[in-house]
Amino acid sequence: MTEMYNTKNAGVRRLMQEAKELRNPTEMYHAQPIEDNLFEWHFTIRGTLGTDFEGGIYHGRIIFPADYPMKPPNLILLTPNGRFELNKKICLSISGYHPETWLPSWSIRTALLALIGFLPTPPAGALGSLDYPAKERKRLAKTSVDWKCKECGCVMKDVLLPITEDGQLKETEEAKHLAAQLKFQDESVVKKEVAEAENQEKPTENKSENDSSSPTVSETSQASEKLTETSPPETTPLAVVVEETVSVDDPIVVIEPVQEPSPVGASYQQHRRLASQSFDYSLLLTVPLGLICVAIFITLLARRILVENGNPLNEPEL
Amino acid sequence: MVQESNENLPTSTSAITEDEILLQDQQMKRIEDEQKAAPLVGDKSPFFTLIGYYDEVTSPAFFAKANELAETYSDIRYIRGDGNCFYRAVLVGLVEIMLNDREKLLKFIASSKEWTDRLVKLGFPDWTCTDFCEYFIEFLQKIADGKTKNEAVFENMNDDNTANYLLMFFRLITSGYLKGNSTEYEPFIGEGMPLAQYCESEIEAMWKEADHLAIIALVKATNIHLRIEYMDRSVAPNGGWHHNLPDGDDATFVPDITLLYRPGHYDLIYKKSVDSSG
Numbered sequence: 001m002t003e004m005y006n007t008k009n010a011g012v013r014r015l016m017q018e019a020k021e022l023r024n025p026t027e028m029y030h031a032q033p034i035e036d037n038l039f040e041w042h043f044t045i046r047g048t049l050g051t052d053f054e055g056g057i058y059h060g061r062i063i064f065p066a067d068y069p070m071k072p073p074n075l076i077l078l079t080p081n082g083r084f085e086l087n088k089k090i091c092l093s094i095s096g097y098h099p100e101t102w103l104p105s106w107s108i109r110t111a112l113l114a115l116i117g118f119l120p121t122p123p124a125g126a127l128g129s130l131d132y133p134a135k136e137r138k139r140l141a142k143t144s145v146d147w148k149c150k151e152c153g154c155v156m157k158d159v160l161l162p163i164t165e166d167g168q169l170k171e172t173e174e175a176k177h178l179a180a181q182l183k184f185q186d187e188s189v190v191k192k193e194v195a196e197a198e199n200q201e202k203p204t205e206n207k208s209e210n211d212s213s214s215p216t217v218s219e220t221s222q223a224s225e226k227l228t229e230t231s232p233p234e235t236t237p238l239a240v241v242v243e244e245t246v247s248v249d250d251p252i253v254v255i256e257p258v259q260e261p262s263p264v265g266a267s268y269q270q271h272r273r274l275a276s277q278s279f280d281y282s283l284l285l286t287v288p289l290g291l292i293c294v295a296i297f298i299t300l301l302a303r304r305i306l307v308e309n310g311n312p313l314n315e316p317e318l
Numbered sequence: 319m320v321q322e323s324n325e326n327l328p329t330s331t332s333a334i335t336e337d338e339i340l341l342q343d344q345q346m347k348r349i350e351d352e353q354k355a356a357p358l359v360g361d362k363s364p365f366f367t368l369i370g371y372y373d374e375v376t377s378p379a380f381f382a383k384a385n386e387l388a389e390t391y392s393d394i395r396y397i398r399g400d401g402n403c404f405y406r407a408v409l410v411g412l413v414e415i416m417l418n419d420r421e422k423l424l425k426f427i428a429s430s431k432e433w434t435d436r437l438v439k440l441g442f443p444d445w446t447c448t449d450f451c452e453y454f455i456e457f458l459q460k461i462a463d464g465k466t467k468n469e470a471v472f473e474n475m476n477d478d479n480t481a482n483y484l485l486m487f488f489r490l491i492t493s494g495y496l497k498g499n500s501t502e503y504e505p506f507i508g509e510g511m512p513l514a515q516y517c518e519s520e521i522e523a524m525w526k527e528a529d530h531l532a533i534i535a536l537v538k539a540t541n542i543h544l545r546i547e548y549m550d551r552s553v554a555p556n557g558g559w560h561h562n563l564p565d566g567d568d569a570t571f572v573p574d575i576t577l578l579y580r581p582g583h584y585d586l587i588y589k590k591s592v593d594s595s596g
Contacts, residue, residue, distance in 0.1 A: 010453055010483035017449065069446070070482050070524050103522050104486050105446045 005038055011068050012038065018108050027161045028171045029112040031062065034152060039064040042152050043075070044159040045112055047141055048172045051120040052134045056081065056141030057156035059149050062108065063089070072102035073111055079147045079156065082132030082140045083119050090115075090128065110178060113171065117179025353400045359410050359475045360396035365587065368394055368578075380580075383549050387578070391547075393588040394578065401525035404577070405488045407586045408536060408544070410475055411575035417461065417468055427458045429541070430487070437494045447490055454487035482524065488540075489524075492532050493517040495539035506531055527582070537563040545573035547587065549580045 005012045015038050022031050031043035041062040047053025060077040074089045084090055123129030132140070145157040365388050372381040395410065397403045416423035434451035438444065457474070460466040466474075474480045496503050496517055504513045520526050521535075528536070537544050544563045562571045578587045 010479050013453075014446075014449060017445070021445070067478060067482070070486075103518060104524055105443045105450070105490070105522060107443070107446050110443075 011064075011066070011070075014069055015039070015064065022108060025160050026171070027163050028116060028175070029109070030159055031108055031112060039066070039068075041108070042149065042154075043108075043112055044154070044156065045116050046160055046163070047081075047119055048116060048175065049169070052137035053081070053083070053119045053141050054138075056137075056144045057147075057160060058144060059147065059154070059156060059159075062111075069104040069106070072106075073108060075111065075115060078149065079144050080140050081119070081144070082130055082137035083123065085128050085130055088128050113175045114178040116172075117175030117177070121179060353398060356396065356398045357476050358398045358400075358478065358481050359406065359472065362393045362395050362588070365391045365394050380549055387547060387587075390589060391576070391578075391587045392590040395586040395588075397583075397585050399583050401527050402482070402485055404528035404533065404584045405485050405492075405536070406481070407577050407584045408540070408542070408575060409481075409485055409488055411577075411586050412540065412542065413461075413471060413475070415574060416458065417471065420462070423458060423462055426540075427455060427462065430455050430458065433491050433494065433539070436498065437490060440494055440497050442490065442494070450483060450486045450490055453483050457484060486524070488536060489521055491539040492528075492536040493521040495535040496521070496531065503531060503535070534563060542574045543572060545571070545576045546584075547576060547578050549578065 005016075007013055007016070015033070019033055019038075019041075022029075024030075025044075027046065029043065029045045031041050033039075033041045041064075042059065043062055044057060044059050047056035047058065056079075058077060058079040058081050060075055060079070063074040063076065065071040065074070076089055077084045077086055080086060123131050146155065148155045369381065369384045369388060372384055374381045395407075397407045397410070412426070416426055430451065434448055434455070437447050437451065457466075457480075461471060474484075496513060500513045507513060507516045520529070521532055533544075533546075543566070545560055546563070547560045548558075562568070562573065576587050576589065577584045
């Protein structure tokens with residue numbers, strides 16, 4: 001492949017170096033160029049422990065703009081995951097302050113860690129995001145290990161290094177930290193989402209990436225030790241909000257079969273059933289509440305009218 | 319190579335919900351194309367070309383100022399207005415100096431190597447930052463070794479990929495200088511923003527214009543004498559027509575590089591040489 005590209009080109013040089021850095025899979029991520037194109041890679045990431053994505057291994061494409069690293073890479077997920085739509089560009093940018101900011105000194109590793117950290121964060125209605133219930137995400141996580149990439153032929157369970165809890169914890173810390181800084185969305189909404197950058201814009205600063213060369217356990221532990229010194233510990237374990245993720249105004253689980261090519265035909269029906277379940281619950285709450293409100297309102301109104309009409313002037317007691 | 323025609327724009331409106339977004343994208347693309355119509359770094363052209371940009375009647379102040387400056391300056395090198403113009407102007411100015419002065423070139427190579435170590439110590443992301451530094455040092459080293467001819471240097475300056483990679487070095491040392499002297503500079507950052515965050519969002523990110531703090535930092539980091547001529551007096555930090563960095567008396571200050579500031583933009587300008595007839 002080396003001969004095909006002008007190695008004097010700074011971007012090409014950089015991509016080749018990144019490919020070298022990431023050659024060996026780690027517990028949490030792996031990414032390499034596909035055979036004949038340095039500007040298109042495939043990546044694999046692992047969902048973090050203690051989230052709906054625990055046990056899940058997800059695959060996707062990275063497409064580099066011609067002027068990478070001056071402009072950010074585009075990530076596209078291929079494995080059904082319940083958090084991001086499939087086959088859609090997810091765009092990477094820093095949250096809040098200047099949402100379109102990508103730093104050229106970030107790398108593919110930064111992007112992948114941020115994506116890992118970003119999986120369990122609430123989608124906040126962003127286009128290109130999915131808000132599947134926890135149960136479904138967990139099911140998808142379980143089935144993802146047998147998912148096979150049609151293009152590069154790899155099966156998820158074989159791609160990454162076997163997990164050791166210790167190693168994962170370290171990198172999870174870094175991923176969370178990065179996710180607090182970065183923002184993933186469908187490419188097209190980024191510009192619109194400026195205002196909605198919500199809570200993540202708090203200044204958790206200091207360099208996030210301390211070392212990277214070969215993420216052995218000892219090295220990454222150093223890195224995350226530095227991190228924990230500088231960044232406030234993440235709270236909000238998302239597992240707490242399991243069954244209550246029922247939104248009132250939209251039936252969430254609207255799944256288009258196109259982007260969800262699940263192998264088993266039955267699973268589609270399962271989605272439907274889930275949809276109706278959550279819908280029912282929400283109705284049970286909102287309808288009676290609404291009725292009670294209306295009833296109170298009418299009662300008050302009626303009383304007022306009666307009071308005004310019945311006791312024209314001199315009856316202040318009622 | 320730089321100009322992409324508008325026909326390449328996606329015109330399909332099949333995704334109705336994304337119409338607006340598409341429009342926005344097209345607009346951004348058009349702006350980018352417009353920027354790219356101008357070279358990153360223009361050839362040296364006579365200073366009086368600047369006068370042509372201003373109409374005597376509609377903008378008399380700028381017209382007069384351009385005429386006035388034309389008495390002192392002979393040439394101008396227009397820099398593309400893409401948010402990088404300050405850094406790019408300094409980069410080009412410095413490279414020009416180094417092409418003519420081998421001693422300064424070798425000195426700058428040495429100081430660039432020092433900067434590489436300093437950035438690592440300051441906690442910049444390990445190898446990606448070093449990569450920008452090494453690329454820059456390699457670039458200078460090739461000039462020193464006579465492997466890159468002068469014309470090729472300016473070809474590099476006009477190649478998006480190479481030029482921006484070199485420019486990143488300048489952004490990094492600007493940020494590095496501020497981070498290394500954070501106690502001194504943090505108070506100047508508004509809105510209680512931490513210095514590190516300011517550096518990342520305003521300096522280390524591409525296409526972000528340099529503000530006064532960045533200008534001071536780059537001048538100190540590169541150890542140059544810089545003069546900025548202002549077309550518009552109101553924007554000069556000291557209320558004068560030009561500004562010397564680091565602060566210096568006009569009588570004794572000899573600028574290495576002079577920039578012309580027009581609202582929102584910097585170009586590189588050259589003084590008439592003493593022996594020229596004017």
